[in-house]
Amino acid sequence: MFVRRLALHDFRSYPEVEVELEAGPTAFIGANGQGKTNLVEAIDYLATLESHRVASDAPLVRAGTERAVVRAELVKGERTALLELEITPGRSNRARVNRSPLPRTRDLLGIVRSVMFSPEDLALVKGDPSDRRKLLDGLTAMRTPRLAGVKADYDRVLRQRNTLLKSGRTNRQMDMSTLEIWDEKLASLGGELVAARIALLHDLAPHLGQAYLTVATEAAENRREVSAVYKSSAELSGEDVESVRESLLAGIEERRREERERGVSLVGPHRDEVVLTIGDLPAKGYASHGESWSFALSLRLAAFELLREDDDDPVLILDDVFAELDQGRREHLASLVSGAEQVIVTAAVADDVPKALLGHRFAVAGGQVTHE
Structure with a gap:
């Protein structure tokens, strides 16, 4: 192509x-x-x-x-x-x-x-969790375009649920009976997103490890390996869509009081993280500039290899x-x-x-x- x-x-x-x-x-x-x-x-x-x-x-x-x-x-x-x-x-x-x-x-x-690597990609290692979530969602959508629609629907449901929670926080007399409907929608769509992200990281793992060993020559000398592990805002009982959906519902129920007090959704893929590690230490906060640059480049090269493996x-x-x-x-x-x-x-x-x-x-x- x-x-x-x-x-x-x-x-x-x-x-x-x-x-x-x-x-x-x-x-x-x-x-x-x-x-x-x-x-x-x-x-x-x-x-x-x-x-x-x-x-x-x-x-x-x-x-x-x-x-x-x-x-x-x-x-x-x-x-x-x-x-x-x-x-x-x-x-x-x-x-x-x-x-x-x-x-x-x-x-x-x-x-x-396409796969683009640019100086802005240092944010993949040093930036907020949203930068790493964006990487996963973009790559997932390229491999399975249908999931872009799932992500758009999830974002819409999240906005509407947050609006309801915020209104209930300021008006204690407000009818919150529809919240459970939004819980179900959030968990169903979120289950698809989280399961897809986890599956993507599994597929990416061998390419990422090889790319880092190739790009960062000091990694081979020190035998330091890298990893990217998904950290959910809910305690997951499994990695398939249905297991994730049930875990999200349980997490929502567990934090319902806190959500209503704060007026915001605290459980779901919008709150998840991808933990990047070099050796035994998290890359964010511990990696040098050179290591961070090599890790970010390795993520993009791994994405390139995964996409060319698909097609x-x-x-x-x-x-x-x-x-x-x-x-x-x-x-x-x-x-x-x-x-x-x-x-x-x-x-x-x-x-x-x-x-x-x-x-x-x-x-x-x-x-x-x-x-x-």
Whole structure:
């Protein structure tokens, strides 16, 4: 799988731009602030329907305009597909495949798959639990697009349940008889999400361990292994959907008084954590900068290997990665990923990019993208 053509209209800094791409490695080279990351962000957005840099769609639309359009021609084996996504902040986005409208934007998920590694990924190790939950949910949706709908339904139920709890906290005379209905819905949808997350971590584990041993050379020397373990907000009696659902209901019942006092839902996948460890210690708070960087990169490489194990290679994006690595690690990383069907790299200077990944090279400056 690879993207053959990318066209942007009023996306980020680009009024209009069109880039012809090829399989193999491609490098976008240019000074900071010239729009390199905007190009790869557009590709990743088509795959995930989320930005790795911002939480809302508004910054994706060029200042002074109302909407942005991302178009990409995708090649998968002998087949091609034209994907189009119209981004309109404050309204529902719209998607089309081969000029035909999709009923829902999320129906685009799974058509193009990508794995992006960027400096923001340090948050996977050092950031809040929400950063790690987002990683799991995004990867799960790419593998099983139906679960994106389950996540959207869960978020809707969570908002409505929280509204009821908050209202009951301020008005003690309020009828709370409908709370049990929301408990059931929260536990049913939450059971699917948690079971999917746990299954994903099981599938990811061997790839993660191997990736870390490969990326962090000091890990092999010290025989330090890494792990990613799911920590639920409820005491789980099992890992299948029904067992998780029952465990969530039991957890909700146990903390019902506390929830009503605080006016917020305290049990469910929105409160869960993924505990990352290096050796016997949690990575967060104990890992050095270099270890954290290696762990974050290993998580992305493990995701890449898992997706290519499921199907064709996803598009691999390395955004401003090599400036953080010494020459030896640059070459080592290049040897790991150079065989991917499509690798897209961004860098401020060409010397930071190993020769194996320079491939098709574009200069990015002043809003222009020029093939070199």
